[in-house]
Amino acid sequence: MAQTTPETADWVSRLADDVIAEAERRAPGKPVVCASGLSPSGPIHLGNLREVMVPHLVADEVKRRGVPCVHLLSWDDYDRFRRVPAGVAGVDASWEEHIGRPLTSVPPPAGSPYGSWAEHFKAPLLAAMEAMGVEMRAISQTERYTAGTYREQILFAMRERRRIDTVLDRYRTKAKQGQPGQQSQQGQQADEAERAALEGSGAAGEDDGSAAGAGTEYYPYKPYCSACGRDLTTVTAYDDDTTELSYVCACGHAETVKLSEYTHGKLVWKVDWPMRWAYEGVVFEPSGVDHHSPGSSWVVGGQLVSEIFGGKQPIGPMYAFVGISGMAKMSSSRGGVPIAADALEIMEAPLLRWLYARRRPNQSFKIAFDGEIQRTYDEWDALARKVADGSAQPADAAAYARAVATAAGPLPATPRPLPFRMLASVVDITTGDEEQTLRILREVDPAEPVASLDEARPRLDRAAHWVTTQVPAEQRTWVRQEPDVELLGSLGAEDREALRLLLEGLAEHWSLDGLTTLVYGVPKLRAGLTLDAKPTPELKVAQRGFFALLYRLLIGRETGPRLPTLLLAVGEQRVRRLLTLP
Template identity: 65%
Template sequence: MSEPNASASEQDWVTRLADEVVAEATARQGGALTRPIVCASGLSPSGPIHLGNLREVMVPHFVADEIARRGIAVEHIISWDDYDRFRKVPEAVEGVDESWNEHIGKPLTSVPPPHGSGYPNWAEHFKAVMKAALEMLGVTYRGISQTDQYTSGAYREQVLHAMRERDRIDAVLGRYRTRVTEPAPARGGQGKRGAKEVLDAASAQAAELAEEGSGAAGEDDGSGTGGYFPFRPYSTTFGTDSTQVVSYDDETTELTYLATGPGGQQVTETMHLDRDFHGKLVWKVDWPMRWAYEGVDFEPSGVDHQSPGSSFVVGGQLVQEIFGGRQPIGPMYAFVGIAGMAKMSSSKGGVPTPADALVLLEPPVLRWLYVRRRPNQSFTVSFDAELLRLYDEWDALGRKVAGDTAQPGDLAAYSRSVRTASRELTLTPKPVPYRALTSIIDITGGHPEQTLRILEGFDLDGPVRSLDDVRPRLDCASQWVRTQLDPSERTRVRREPNRHLLDSLEPAQREALELLAARLLDDWTLDGLTTLTYGIPKLQAGFDIGEKKLPPEVKKAQRDLFKLLYRLLVDSDTGPRLPTLLLCVGPDRVRRLITG
């Protein structure tokens, strides 16, 4: 299997972005790379971290991995925004009820985890699931807890600097609070979508997220009626950020603020920012501060952060004018949808997570979903029958790669899906079609011995001798049947022949069934049964069983035979692929059901 090369660059968005990041980082470092390139992601564990959030990780991961493949020092960091406020109790999260409303406004690491969790707090509970999924997906990163950073005083100097420069920060933010700007094209290109269309969508998404109150999309900039202060303390009395800064002394670093309790009671509190660390910079200041602190070269973000006046746009001004850094290369990525669901939201809960997807999809296939589309292209993840078609496409690509017929862009996407710069991902040794596996599991109920007997009829570069030969795909398909296949669509094979139908058959139909029954064991494999079921009408019409060019009447006869077989076997006009169905039912039972 060959690796992608420079000829793939015209079709491979990862190569193009990596080229841009390396060139920009080299220029920023004076013409020679003296430190690792930094690619960054940010995740807020405000609830289940869903498949939309995964794009925030996978875009930087693929770019960092490409840079690593070139032998260039690179680091992918993930900032866990676990010091964000708890904004809303998610819906449909097991072990969570309305009592969690009393924790709104606290840092996520100060909120208790769902009932039954083995983790110390809300943030760690949801981070753990995501960490396990990222390990399965082959994502290598350095995690940074913002709770640890703030409460340890790591940002002490940055916070003090922001407070000293609060008037200048306020002035920068003021440029965007009321004016309407002409949209600038997002870096990385927008394909055929116009800039106005993209930014109209961005503004709508930002408004929706801000109204919902989830994560950093609240776009808090620290504005208030008592003057501008870019730091928001967490109350030592109530534990929440229901606080309003009253005054700040630059010399003593004493911050005085009014804290409001759940019953409306108010207390005045003070802290010294040079030694008290229970609070954080507001988001629009926090993000550019971190760009400068970590030396971030590349960090994409969603459309909600790139509308005029939003955090990415304003951050580009603040990082340079206030913190002396540079805005990272930051292409906009489009949202990921789920078939039958509105846009995903962590705070709303009830949305599929990477962990949910990984029980239905092998890790390379989930990686492929995120690498085969450019970041600014939205796509939808479907767990219904569309997932079977996705696997058909994946297997077709695998055959092209094995046969050296894949296009350069497809080859690059496949390579990035099955391996990283540091390791190969687990692939199913003998990739029996996912569609066939779901049919086998559906018909047999997942019975191991029956499943193996049927799989022995598949020859994929050698026979299947053990169920381990088809894992983990078999386990994914089993889960799909259990959780996604509607009970009304389950396949139920007849126990007794359909005497009424058999007695009503015409002579040509009887002849077709007798020919099929007589030849079943000529080649009891998937390929053999495929040839046979398509071949019976050919033989009846006087053609060779391998003939490809057929008149319309023979093709119609094939369709009619398939329909008849489905009615005799499963009392339906359709069903699983017929050769797979025959393998599952077994030769003796097939003969009895089609001939009586």
């Protein structure tokens, strides 16, 4: 079995070492089980995606080593519908009547092709995971509970309810000691922000089934009312011998059912999670920061799985937040948060994988939807070049390898990955005209011209989508239709000479690299230097002034896309017409 060394290990390799060793201790010869859990209570945003990507990357590394491994994605779709999220298209206040019902029993937003609220929000993530090469086995908790899969575990938990309550009570005491009144206002706000940011991770309100009042017996099971379908129920009695369970609902319905037959309810979250660890034999599962405070489901679950269910808590790191450049922390209870499908409209799948692979789970990071996306692509392309020439650091090379391929094989890639910022500028200037776009891309490198736009796809399509959806109208580039005769006529001798030198060199330098040399070189020639002279501070000032002049003459403002790309996009003849002195 391949083992990593300190010189080559990245965080994924080190976790895979631990996971394989732990799996051998627990269940020698059996497949390694890695797990994720998500509640499709709303848009499953890019913070929730870390719940999937951390186990995926570790499971994929285990598979690369030839060790059998399965990645379980547990859909907590039998969780209650807690609130109506704001900003979700096709949803209004009428959905409040479904609060308390299972997510699979709530209708989807109006106009959705899916059969339920849960399926509506699962679908885009499942499609994104397929595009990203994430192999997993999906489990619907609705299907598990309603099929009676956990019947023995439920009956066992009910028999052991007093022992469970004793474990939970250790942490209820701690929670009382840390009442919000003892925190600073700033601390309370930070805690609330973090709780909101990780909704949808499976925390599900951190329900432990606490009794309604003093002297009331504790029950770790919550039935869904057979009359109204909601969980506004209170268990009033349970008989271990007959498994008869009595409950009343806030809707007024009351009944007695046999829990050995009844399948319309579930264990409360803090009991449900450790039960499933034992049932599935989970070896590795990460969890968000919301699970790691005293008394949280991860902490309590570790006690319950060992003391009650006879299993072991998975190993796994706590993962930090994922933010969006220019946006506040994400919450799946609010509409309008970017999901993986949104990111894949502007990022190639390997790039999005890389953002999760290059950072340790406990490191927070941001995903750029604004202008920083261009810098992200630049970093990605620079890393690709370093990997190709062998100069990349081992951990960086490992992250790159995990991004571009899985144990099953390589992910689709753009055959000719031209710079994203250049493609964005071209699409911006041509407003997506494919004939003009191809004309420009052919001229980028005349020695190896682009023969078809397909060579630049899917990156070209990602750039086009970013420009049309993320770049504000006032930042779009509009090339002048006619020369600015007034500005041209007002130029002094130095500016006139600079324009002459530029126009004189256009034909000879008409390629991306050539125009880069030319636009930076004209101020050098004006200063009596050669084109390859190193810039001085004075020269940099002259270059900035020359660039501003060209922008004003071409697009009517003093900044814009990179000038070499802009010139290529405008075309030689039109450049000459806009820059020729009257």
